[in-house]
Amino acid sequence: MSTDWINTLEALTVVALVTILTRSLPFLFFGGKKELPETVSYLGTVLPAAIMIILVVFCLRNTILTVYPFGLPELLSVVVVIVVHRFKENVFLSIIAGTGLYMILTRTLFVIGN
Incomplete structure (x- = not known):
């Protein structure tokens, strides 16, 4: 070998x-x-929301609000994720809809550079 x-x-x-x-x-x-210890049960209820918040902040950290397109693709995608999740209550559908919209917007409507 x-x-x-x-x-x-x-x-x-x-x-x-x-x-x-x-x-x-x-x-x-x-x-x-x-029975699980109280600390483990608490972490099981708190960590999923904390991880989602960290992921959202991580994804939006490089959004520039002072230059074209002023964060509009990101903002519209986040709104779509929230709306789809409120109506359908399906995490996967929400993520797919938001990601798909973001990809479409950045490749067609908000094209920057070449």
Whole structure:
């Protein structure tokens, strides 16, 4: 075997072991218990919303509001995500609709440069 294949195999082995370890840790810690600790239950209710907020901030962090197109594709896409989610209550449909609108707007209506 060449060294490229050996390095690839080593990397895949490490990734597989880390994945197995991280997925099995909750069962090792909480497997025999009937009820989860209060801290874990609290984190289970708070973290999904916190992660979504972090993702929205991350996606909108480079939006420039003082130069054309003044953040309009981003704003319109966020509005579409909110409206679709309010009416359909489907996370995947909301994300697909917002992403699709953003891609269409940036490729057709708000083309910058070449």
